[in-house]
Structures are given as structure tokens and as C-alpha cells.
Amino acid sequence: MSKAFRMIASTGIHKGDREYQQDQVLLLAHPRFNGCVLATLADGMGGRSGGRKASDQVMMTARQLFERYSPESDDAEALLRSMVLEAHTVIRLTAITSEQEPHSTIAAFLINPRGDCHWVHAGDSRIYHFRNGQLVKRSSDHSYVQALVDRGEISEAEANVHPNSNILVGCLGTESDPPITMHTISQLQPGDVLLSCSDGVWHYFSPAELASVLDSLTPREATEFLIDKARMRARGGGDNLSLAIVKLEALPELPTPPLKAFGVNT
Template sequence: MMAVLADGMGGHSGGAMAAEQVLIKARQNFEAYAPQSETPEHLLEGIINEAHLVIKLTRFTSEQDPHSTAVVFMLQPGGAVWAHCGDSRFYHFRGAQTLSRSGDHSLVGELLRKGRIDEQGALTHPQRNVLLSCLGSEREPRIDRSGTAPLTVGDSFLLCSDGLWGYFSDAELGEVIHHLPAREAAQRLIAEARKRSGGYGDNISLAIVKLVEAPATAAPARS
């Protein structure tokens, strides 16, 4: 199973087009995926690199300057892999605990990694929207990837844009996703993000994948 999130930039139509290109390329490459001859990591990197090239090419036929972030996640027997570029995030929770979170390819993310600001300062930094890497720019996209194995019941994965994560701590996200079914958790987080933004928030995009115990199936009755 694959989940993909893209947050477009570059004007209303340009950003939407850039994000759509990420989804189209992910669908095409996933349908053509041949695990006997291609690694999952190669698949994910190929999706991001090829979407980046397509978005760059559209700049020649569009008056917009389209860019996009990308988070690509694939679940497979025994494990999961993911890759991202930009400041859209990937979270891995086990229960309500945060096991891992992707690093933002942004100016503020770099300042955080260097210890020059803290998490609270990052949320209010005047240049928090400045990206250092994204799809569609002149530079080749920076792609960070990771994975986990084995998987267990209680593992949850969140892909989300900055319009969501900017209003929550990791602990808050983990608690909501752990205690609610995926659809209800998404609805709760969207409603709360809108409330906390006071009507001035960014677009909100998210995908939640939860691993739960499969319901027991009744044995067929014997006559």
C-alpha cells in the first residue's frame, strides 16, 4: 500500500498543478513497481525525482512558478519505508509515542538542527516558510528516506502539510491518532487546527495509516 502527500506552492493554479503531478507520478510508478528488480527505496526516490522533473518542465508552458513538497510512504509485508522532500512531515507513532519524525528541509529546520533555536522559537520565526529544498526548483531535490521493521499492531503513520503540524506538538498528534480511528482522528485534527489558526491557517492535507488487529473471522459452519 502507498500513501502520498504533496503541498503545492506557486499561485493557486500553479501549486495545485505541482501537487497533482506528484500524485500522478506516484500512481504510475507504484502500478509499474516490480519488487523482483527494484528496491522500495529506489521506487520512492524515483517518484520524487521524476515528479521534480515534470514540475520543472511545466514552467516553460505556464505563467506560474510551480513547486511542491512530497512525502511518499509504502507499506509492505514485514516493514515500511518512506521518503520526503520539503517541509511536509512524516511521523511514526507506536501507541501514542513518537518513534520518529522527518526533518524539515527549511531554513528554520536547519536552525533547529544546529541548535540555534528551539521548537517554540521555530513556530514563530519570521522565516519559517522559507524552504531549502522542494520539487520544481533549480536545484535537485534533497531526499531523506528511512524505514522501519518489523511492524506491530499499534503502529501509526501520519503524513501532513505544515498547515496541520504547525499547530500541534508531537505528543498531541500521537494521542489523537492513538485513541481514535483514522478517519475520526483526521477530522478531529483538522477541526482543531482550524480553531487554533483563528481562520488564518494554511491549507491542511493529511493521511493517516493505522495498523490494527484484524477481526476474527468465524469458521464456516459444518453440515
């Protein structure tokens, strides 16, 4: 790691204008390894209890696997892949026993003590990486409208107002295996911000707006601002909202102690 940094983090969750909450968000510091952090977000779908059961399973799986993870010997990408597949399997079993159709998205990122970061997502919950107020990368949704954008048939702006913007082409709990898209940031730096959020948040902001908010506010302030602004822009028709923010700040450099002269008697 080229420069020492500290992590400042916050999570937020709100029911929005829905009758019940199906989103879940979890931010964990590793119990044994300082500087190892996991953020996991899940947007549950499938009726009042079905969607919540699905997102609960994602959180439970993430917590159990992360507690057994060792950044010194284990592979971060293997951990994230296992999180998706194991949660998917449990959700499928829940569907059989409960006669419901629970589904969930997942958007999770893991930061190792040495400064590398890995993320995984399935569905349309997103992860953004900003550096010094500029978007570096965001995850690409597993959705119908994202496929249209990728083919150049519609723009990003048109995708946000498309009547089929809520149609997913993959997530956890479906009959087929979930899509698993991963990304690695080899070295985080001071000025980096990671944001994971459900579509109830990102739907109402451009990347430039998100970058500005995250650059100018603390994670806690940004969490409150984004939820309040999304609620306002939803005009009474908003979805559940959830987000996790991790911001990296440089540690102040310690002053160099003054040189001391030593005399030698002969």
C-alpha cells in the same frame, strides 16, 4: 512478520482559510498485491494554478509508478526516489511551458505486504511514526528554521512561531535537484500509526498531542478532529490542510480447537 495485523486508513483535505486548494493527498492500495499501500502527500506552491499543477504532477507520478511496482522484485526505496525525481522533472518542464514557478513538497510512505515500510520527503510536509501512543520518529524538514533547530540556535517551540518558518531550503520544481531524505522501518507492528501531513496541520500540534489523538481515535475520527482543531487554532489565518493516516491493529487470534481423542480398535 511476527504478528498479523490489519490496516485502517483515512485521508483528509481542507482549503483552510486560503482562496484555493493547492494540497493534494493520495492513498492507494496496490491493484495486484494485497497489503501493499502507498500514501503520498504534496503541498503545492507558486500561485493559484502553479501550485496546483505541481501537486497534481506529484500525484500523477506516484500513481503511475506504484501501479508498475512489484514488492516481490522491485526496490521500494528506488521507487520512492524515482517518484521524487520524475515529478521534479515534470514540474520543471511545466514551469518552462507555462511561464509560472510551480513548486511542491512531497511526503510519501510505502508499506510492503511483508510489513516493512519506507518513506521519502522533500520540503516541510512531514511523516510521523508512532507506536502505542509514543513518537518513534518524524521526518526532518528541509527548511530554514529546521536548520536553526539542528544547530541548536532555537527550540522546536520557537521554530513554530519564527517569522521565517515558511522558508524552504529545498523542494520539487526548483532549479537545483530536490533534497531526498529517506527512512526505513524494518518491521511494522500492531499499535503503529503512520501520519503524513502538510504544514497546515502539523504547525498547530505538538508530537505528544498528535500521538494522543492517533492513539485514542480511529483514523477517520482523528482526521476530522485534527482538521477541525487546526482550523480553530489558526484563527482565520490557516493554510491548506491535508493528511493521511494508516493505523495498524492486531488481528484477533482464532481460538485453538479443542483436542479430540481417537480410539483405535485392535
